[in-house]
Amino acid sequence: MSKADRASRDQAVESLYAKETAALRLAEGALTRQQLSDVVYEPFRDVIKNYRRLLRQTMKVTAVSDATQLQLRRTSRELADALAKVETLNAELRALQEEKDELFAMAIHDLKSPLSGICGLAQLISDSALSESTEHREMGADIYHLGGDMLAMVADLVDLYRFESAPLTLASAEYSLAGFRDIISGTLGGIARRKRMALVFKIEPADATVVINEEAFVRIANNLVSNALKYAPQGSPVTVTLSVEDGEFRLSVADQGPGISPADQKKLFRKFARLSARPTGGESSSGLGLAIVKRLVDTMKGRVWCESELGLGTTFHVALPAG
Numbered sequence: 541m542s543k544a545d546r547a548s549r550d551q552a553v554e555s556l557y558a559k560e561t562a563a564l565r566l567a568e569g570a571l572t573r574q575q576l577s578d579v580v581y582e583p584f585r586d587v588i589k590n591y592r593r594l595l596r597q598t599m600k601v602t603a604v605s606d607a608t609q610l611q612l613r614r615t616s617r618e619l620a621d622a623l624a625k626v627e628t629l630n631a632e633l634r635a636l637q638e639e640k641d642e643l644f645a646m647a648i649h650d651l652k653s654p655l656s657g658i659c660g661l662a663q664l665i666s667d668s669a670l671s672e673s674t675e676h677r678e679m680g681a682d683i684y685h686l687g688g689d690m691l692a693m694v695a696d697l698v699d700l701y702r703f704e705s706a707p708l709t710l711a712s713a714e715y716s717l718a719g720f721r722d723i724i725s726g727t728l729g730g731i732a733r734r735k736r737m738a739l740v741f742k743i744e745p746a747d748a749t750v751v752i753n754e755e756a757f758v759r760i761a762n763n764l765v766s767n768a769l770k771y772a773p774q775g776s777p778v779t780v781t782l783s784v785e786d787g788e789f790r791l792s793v794a795d796q797g798p799g800i801s802p803a804d805q806k807k808l809f810r811k812f813a814r815l816s817a818r819p820t821g822g823e824s825s826s827g828l829g830l831a832i833v834k835r836l837v838d839t840m841k842g843r844v845w846c847e848s849e850l851g852l853g854t855t856f857h858v859a860l861p862a863g
């Protein structure tokens with residue numbers, strides 16, 4: 541309301557007050573002139589008194605509400621200013637964060653070539669024809685394996701930063717579950733054999749097809765099965781189940797490892813989450829695998845969660861739309 545509007549409204553209230561007060565005086569006078577009995581007059585006088593009080597209060601309330609409105613306007617202006625400042629700061633922070641991520645991603649990416657070179661040379665050293673002693677060959681093999689772990693970690697880091705810097709697009713196509721067992725056994729069968737762990741597959745129905753992004757799904761499965769092989773005791777079995785039910789495609793990976801405490805379960809899918817369970821066969825751990833799994837599952841509009849009890853093992857479940 542403008543200043544002029546407020547002044548004219550105040551004037552209107554004042555003149556109404558004056559008119560009503562005059563009317564009340566007249567009524568009072570008339571009542572007194574009529575020499576009415578106290579029985580009739582008293583209640584009327586009370587009514588007049590109350591009406592006057594009401595009028596006075598109305599005027600006060602009007603004034604108070606004006607002051608409150610003024611204060612509210614001032615406060616909301618201050619809030620809007622503060623919000624604008626926060627938004628500017630946020631935009632600056634975002635720009636800095638993007639610049640830092642880009643530099644970081646470039647640095648990680650540049651590690652790939654020298655690391656691949658180190659691995660290649662280590663393989664040469666471990667080659668029996670070129671090395672003089674068994675010790676040298678063993679050291680060469682160790683360097684080769686450690687370099688391989690580092691390369692895998694670098695690849696995970698590059699992927700995570702790539703996923704975060706641009707929205708992922710994962711095209712879906714028909715995927716037959718029949719080939720799943722061979723794919724996982726091909727990549728992880730060697731590790732399972734080395735740790736004397738049986739990989740048990742339950743694929744129901746075995747000849748089912750689903751519509752998903754195969755590369756992303758195989759990567760999710762590889763991560764979960766390799767974790768089960770990494771954290772469960774040597775010699776224990778790992779069960780991998782695939783099922784299709786009610787339009788949902790489900791992967792479950794169950795192990796007989798140490799289990800994951802409720803506190804650790806809350807941190808599982810964060811980047812660099814290396815938690816209480818430690819590898820049981822000297823494998824490396826970066827805390828990136830489950831962060832990648834979560835990112836892929838979210839992009840595929842699915843869910844990932846785990847059921848676990850300390851000392852009794854863990855089952856990771858992934859549910860994806862089947863097509």
Ligand code: ADP
Nearest residue numbers: 767771813814815816817825826827828829830
């Ligand atoms: P990484 O295995 O490289 O450390 P992940 O993101 O895959 O990274 O796992 C994060 C952490 O979660 C691991 O360090 C481990 O402590 C815990 N974890 C993952 N899978 C299991 C499992 N099957 N049983 C027990 N702990 C697990």
